[in-house]
Amino acid sequence: MSRLGIFGTSGHAREVRDIALAVGHDVTFVARDRTSVNSATQDESVILEEDVEQLGNAVFATGIGDNALREAVASHFKVRLRFTNLVHPSATLGDGQEARIGRSTGIVIAAGARISNNVALGDFSVIGANAVVSHDCVIGEFAMVAPSATILGNVRAGARCWIGAGATIVQGSSDAPRRIGAGAVVGAGAVVTEDCEPGGVYVGVPAKRIK
Ligand SMILES: CC(C)(COP(=O)(O)OP(=O)(O)OC[C@H]1O[C@@H](n2cnc3c(N)ncnc32)[C@H](O)[C@@H]1OP(=O)(O)O)[C@@H](O)C(=O)NCCC(=O)NCCS
Known part of the structure; x- marks a missing residue:
């Protein structure tokens, strides 16, 4: 190659x-x-x-x-x-995802990650090892989803946001997607149950804004 x-x-x-x-x-x-x-x-x-x-x-x-x-x-x-794009062979992609990812540029998907169905990944986003991005999610350009983070369905994660290792973003719905604002940071291990404002830093279970 x-x-x-x-x-x-x-x-x-x-x-x-x-x-x-x-x-x-x-x-x-x-x-x-x-x-x-x-x-x-x-x-x-x-x-x-x-x-x-x-x-x-x-x-x-x-x-x-x-x-x-x-x-x-x-x-x-x-x-x-x-x-x-770089997709580790052990990452798994839902139906149609290979073509969707192929329309973006510079994406990195690490070993063991799962990209489910009807997911849009922005250019130069990074999906860490064993992270899960569930159905109907949008991950913005230049975003980072750290290892073992789990993003449940119908989440809109903005450009340049940072989802820490092992964090969980609880799902939204098709009518009311869960929104992680552009540039927001979610700490390692946090469980996000409400929307996160752009640029905010959120930690804990349930996640609260600290900065
Ligand atoms: C959330 C985070 C960005 C905060 O970093 P920071 O802005 O430097 O914040 P601080 O270290 O000053 O911590 C501020 C407070 O939040 C607490 N805190 C920090 N991270 C926390 C976390 N993940 N969960 C719970 N509390 C946390 C600190 O204990 C501190 O509490 P205190 O004010 O009571 O002492 C960082 O701790 C974090 O979790 N980063 C993600 C790391 C990661 O996943 N890396 C993946 C690499 S690929």
């Missing part, structure tokens, strides 16, 4: 590499600068952003967990590089 450049050199980038290797890509990390080439990636194939054109006709993915930084890098490079 083709060469894939992964922007980032962090632990998240190495997890994204695992997905890329599982689908047969040859991987090169794309580091922002020399100082970000850390001990975990120093023995790997790494080039600097300024030299990214050397990868010729490679495809690209982001290995950047921070939503804002991922958006900045993707927005800067997507005009001249070809980003692809």
Whole structure:
């Protein structure tokens, strides 16, 4: 399969590499600068952003967990590089989801995740290992659904929101979807039973706004 450049050199980038290797890509990390080439990636194939054109006709993915930084890098490079989706072979997709995901760009879906039915995933969203996104959900662009989070049906998660590890978003309905505002943060292990305001930080069971 083709060469894939992964922007980032962090632990998240190495997890994204695992997905890329599982689908047969040859991987090169794309580091922002020399100082970000850390001990975990120093023995790997790494080039600097300024030299990214050397990868010729490679495809690209982001290995950047921070939503804002991922958006900045993707927005800067997507005009001249070809980003692809990465779906781990052990992730499972409901009927029609493969085609729906294929209409988006830069999505990363990790091992064991489940994307159910009639789900829309925004460009450059990340679905972590063993996370579940249930029927009729919309996950905004540049959003992060961390490992083992569970998003039940009819949830509208806004752009750049962050759903922490193991959190549960209780379902909405087709008439009244549960809304997670753009840029909202849901803490690890929270259970969200009401809508979350844009930019708010919510923790606990049931989740309450703390910031
Ligand atoms: C919610 C979160 C973003 C808050 O981070 P923060 O803004 O730095 O907040 P603080 O650490 O200052 O904590 C503020 C308060 O909330 C509490 N708190 C923080 N996270 C909490 C959580 N997940 N559940 C319950 N309480 C939590 C703290 O104990 C603290 O309480 P206090 O004021 O009584 O001492 C963070 O704790 C979190 O859960 N991040 C998600 C991590 C994750 O899932 N990572 C996945 C990586 S892929």
